[in-house]
Amino acid sequence: MAIENINGCIGCGICVQTCPTDVIRLDPKTKKAIIKYPADCQICHLCRMYCPVDAISITPEKSIPVIVSWG
């Protein structure tokens, strides 16, 4: 996992806008940020640096879900 977790999100949506690769979205029900497309994370930390409440923690490892052959 690249973005490890989002803890204490206030739902401002800045991380959603900030992510160059569109990894984060606001959950339509909870209105909080969720890691929607983790495979596309380039581990650049912009979301973490822009988060106004330091809610995002990131690890340097990345595992991409196995993609089915020919899929």
Place this chain on the structure above:
Amino acid sequence: MTNVNTKNEMSRRKFMGLAGGAIGMATLASMGIPGWAANKIKIDPESLEYLEKETDVLVIGGGMAGLFAAVKAHDAGAKALMVSKGRLGSSGQTPFAKGIFAYDPSTAAMTLDEFTATVSRSALGSNNSVYTKQMAEHSLARVNELKDWGFFDSALYNKSFSKPINERNIPLLERIVITNLIKENGKIAGAAGFSLDEEKVYIFKAKSVILCTGAGGFKPNGFPICDLTHDGTIMAYNIGAKVTGKEWNDGHPGQATNAAACYDGWHGMFERKPSVNGIEVHHDLGVDLNYMAYTNGNPVQMGPPGAGESNPISGGPYIPAEFNRMSSDKPKDGPEDGKKPPRGERPEKGGKPGEGDAPPGMGGTSVGGSSAGMSIHKSEGLVPINDKCESTIPGLYAAGDALGSYMAGAIYTQIGSSLAGSAVQGAIAGEAAAVYSESANTPVISKAKIKALQEEMLAPLHREAGYSPAWVTQTLQGIMIPNFVLYVKKESMLKAALAYVEELRDHHAPMLRAADLHELRLVHETKNMIATAEMKLKASILRKESRCSHYRLDYPELDNENWQAWINIFKDEEGNMQFEKQAFNSWPNENLFHQI
């Protein structure tokens, strides 16, 4: 295009036939059997709202070039509108660029002409000296404007970029993916795209368009370019613009450990406030390091003189002695009087201790290929016809990494000039586009054209089955990223890779599927990467010599008789990819080129 589309339809029919037809596929999905190719659609493509916007100057891209393009177009009296795939100052490579060059005539150790000549020597003539000089000449003025906006006060650029945009009330649309440029009657007429957040399709009618869309790569691991897929270049190519510079390679290494972690590879540099640096001309980031890694096996060694250079090898890319960090200090390629020219001052070390200042390859074990698919900054993109960043299509401009200005040449020369060049060219293009718009009419785009664009844009959402963009991208990466394809080149491997890429182009790209707007973006990015791969391979096959960041194992020498020329790429009326040579340091309208 017609040919390709016909082929696509054939491929699709064949595919559906093989898979048991549409009914069979739908049945599989409805039975709950994981149909691997079924498109589990999450939005209704028929329900997308349609919006039209009109402006004088449409700026596409929200990085350093886009910022200045929008501001200067506005200040020159035009109605400007900015649209970006990401957020202002937070997408592309701009957020990660921490050094900006400024040529200060009151303190510089050399004149503008000496500086330009030094860059030309390092670039082995491959630079456009008009753009080299222009960058230096205007750099200080742009740096001073950035200072006023607070650019140097924060590691994050959104706030300082927003200041001049908000002060001028320039409309800004973020997270809009532009998929097509629109041309009517031989001139630019606008662009089309869709929103990532709202189910909306946008048609922009514009008198002029400035592409500030950056360059791109193949979404390689370890370099922050994974949102850059040459979108602007390929969109412009598709409407007939000439593009250039596809055979050159950025040679940045990445880390062997946690290879995907851009932030960690740059050792915290992204947290640093930007800083200004003076003249320091290099011949860097070519394939010399990657050639050593290829020959000796990994790791890649990089860094200042003396850092891991104990084991130099013979052969490999030619580096002018004047700029060779590994050879003795005696210049062989200097000016005629034999005096070593000033290479410049040492740059100020940016940031405070502990803030991080080591780029990739300095510290830890490094491996090559982290920026695979990217050329040298400013050396790929649209062919300019003059020093105003104007492309071969009237009304279409490009600036920064989207413009093949050859400002630096086919190798990295001046430190910090990438960011400075984007600022300078953005401003030049903004002013030029504003002047062009004064005498241009608001374009009329036919309803039939808009309908066709919309259908093409949204087609992947309509597919009941097909290939996921993630799989096709991974397949493309497997073909293009190995060091024996783009870094250490030879004809047999380039042709082999091309056969694979043509297969993806003809058979897989037409069947890319998207379940939502995120995937729709990935589909368009994947198509752009496939087109880029074809250009890179074909241009690399054509250039039968080695120069700067293009290294051919089968043609290791410079060929000054035949190859003091750039390679332009364009689409002919039948939709075929064509190539021509344009003499170094010339303009297209000087006719110093011929078909190859």
